[in-house]
Amino acid sequence: xxxxxxxxxxxxxxxxxxxxxxxxxxxxxxxxxxxxxxxxxxxxxxxxxxxxxxxxxxxxxxxxxxxxxxxxxxxxxxxxxxxxxxxxxxxxxxxxxxxxxxxxxxxxxxxxxxxxxxxxxxxxxxxxxxxxxxxxxxxxxxxxxxxxxxxxxxxxxxxxxxxxxxxxxxxxxxxxxxxxxxxxxxxxxxxxxxxxxxxx
Numbered sequence: 001x002x003x004x005x006x007x008x009x010x011x012x013x014x015x016x017x018x019x020x021x022x023x024x025x026x027x028x029x030x031x032x033x034x035x036x037x038x039x040x041x042x043x044x045x046x047x048x049x050x051x052x053x054x055x056x057x058x059x060x061x062x063x064x065x066x067x068x069x070x071x072x073x074x075x076x077x078x079x080x081x082x083x084x085x086x087x088x089x090x091x092x093x094x095x096x097x098x099x100x101x102x103x104x105x106x107x108x109x110x111x112x113x114x115x116x117x118x119x120x121x122x123x124x125x126x127x128x129x130x131x132x133x134x135x136x137x138x139x140x141x142x143x144x145x146x147x148x149x150x151x152x153x154x155x156x157x158x159x160x161x162x163x164x165x166x167x168x169x170x171x172x173x174x175x176x177x178x179x180x181x182x183x184x185x186x187x188x189x190x191x192x193x194x195x196x197x198x199x200x
Contacts, residue, residue: 001093013077020025020166021200033062037088037181037182038087039087039185040059040060040085040088041060041061041088042059042188043059043061044057044058044059044164044189044192044196045057045058045059045060045115047064047148049079050094051078051079052078052079052200053079053096053161053162053199053200054079054096054162054164054197054198054199054200055140055196055197055198055200056193056194056196056197056198057192057193058189058192058193059083059085059189060196061085061087061088061167062084062085062189063083063084063085063086064081064082064083064084065081065082065083065084065104066080066082068080074200077095077097078094079094079095079096080095081094082094083094085186087161088182088185088186089172090168090169090170090171090182090186091168091169091171092166092167092168092169092190093166093167093169093191094164094165095164095165095166096162096163096164096165097162097164098162098163098164099157099160099161099162099163104151105157105159105162105163105168108155108157108165109155109157109162111165112153112155115153115165116142116144116152116153119144119146119148119149119150122146122147122148123144123145123146123148124145124146125144125145125146126142126143126144127142127143127145128140128141128142128143128156129141129143131154131156131194133194133195133196133197134192134195135197135198135199136158137156137158137194137198137199138154138156138157138158138159139154139155139157139164139194140154140155141153141154141194143180149169149170150167150168150169151165151168151183152167152168152187152190153165153167153192154166154181154190154194156194156197160198162199164197166190168186168190168191170182188198190199
């Protein structure tokens with residue numbers, strides 16, 4: 001009888017441990033994943049409009065689009081446009097000014113700094129780099145780190161007649177963790193635009 005009780009007891013313990021092993025472990029949430037980005041093939045084309053006093057190279061995967069919505073069909077200058085990338089969901093907003101008494105060089109530079117300053121609230125850091133390309137085009141490049149709408153801005157000028165300003169934007173909510181790889185890719189195209197920029 002004692003042997004029988006011992007067998008039942010051991011059997012009960014074994015069943016208890018086996019059933020305990022089958023319990024599901026506490027589920028932990030999966031980390032948030034970002035969609036995979038397939039980058040377009042790198043290549044460039046010339047921007048050379050009869051309406052504009054400059055030329056440069058921009059990516060083959062982008063399109064030049066006149067901003068007709070913001071300015072009710074007619075921007076202040078024919079050389080105001082966006083360089084849009086549908087694949088990367090990004091835009092580079094470009095504007096051009098003739099340097100004049102109404103818009104002198106100091107005013108235009110001050111405005112470029114003011115636009116960059118608007119991102120200081122969310123920016124972690126801002127780096128300003130002096131630009132001077134092989135064609136003598138000069139300006140300043142603003143690299144703005146953090147969850148900002150426009151992480152790269154720059155202006156180019158000849159210091160006498162022409163002033164060109166550009167701001168790079170993501171066309172969606174900015175999350176630096178997910179957009180960093182896109183920004184790194186596009187920065188090479190921005191560098192190409194700047195290095196190939198020529199005043200006519």
